[in-house]
Amino acid sequence: MGGRQYPWVLASVPWSDATAFTRGTHLGLPLVSWGIAPRDLVATRRQLRAMGLRPNGQEPVAYLYFYCRRAGKKVFAELFLISKSAPHRPATPAQHTAIAKANLAKRICRTCGRDAGYVVPLETRQCTDCWLAEQSTPEPMAA
Ligand SMILES: [Zn+2]
Structure with a gap:
């Protein structure tokens, strides 16, 4: 040593x-x-x-x-x-509700508005289905 x-x-x-x-x-x-x-x-x-x-x-x-x-x-x-x-203070019921709401918001797809059942990526805020659908549709070219 x-x-x-x-x-x-x-x-x-x-x-x-x-x-x-x-x-x-x-x-x-x-x-x-x-x-x-x-x-x-x-x-x-x-x-x-x-x-x-x-x-x-x-x-x-x-x-x-x-x-x-x-x-x-x-x-x-x-x-x-x-x-x-x-x-250590345990979280109050109101805090639990707030946390649950925040977690649900993270699972909502911005395109179809459904609960994806998992946290959707921050960058796209889309579920996999919507993201894939968007990827296969070419974006209209800006003039
Ligand atoms: Zn979706």
């Missing part, structure tokens, strides 16, 4: 009144490695989501770094205080 090492640094951390061992700082925030951060106090965005929480507009308090096997590199994840997070 070699390369840059992260030395242990005793520092004050946002999730505790006492100092804790960190791996220095990253972008001005304490940097911790996997297993250091107390899992009951801080969490990544993904972990919050899994707990039905959201960061609630708070800034990240630290960074967690770990080796991502899939990406083949070190990854930095933002850590948020669980105590400052809020429950």
Whole structure:
């Protein structure tokens, strides 16, 4: 491996009144490695989501770094205080209706006006049938 090492640094951390061992700082925030951060106090965005929480507009308090096997590199994840997070609001019925309407609009062919049953291409806004019909009909030449 070699390369840059992260030395242990005793520092004050946002999730505790006492100092804790960190791996220095990253972008001005304490940097911790996997297993250091107390899992009951801080969490990544993904972990919050899994707990039905959201960061609630708070800034990240630290960074967690770990080796991502899939990406083949070190990854930095933002850590948020669980105590400052809020429950994730489920969409209201009105929002669901709006989303459903928007999705339906994306499936309507502008030529035949029917629900194509799939999202029609943004460029043509046509279902495959209408698009093919138009392709086989030569456009009248402009004089
Ligand atoms: Zn059509």
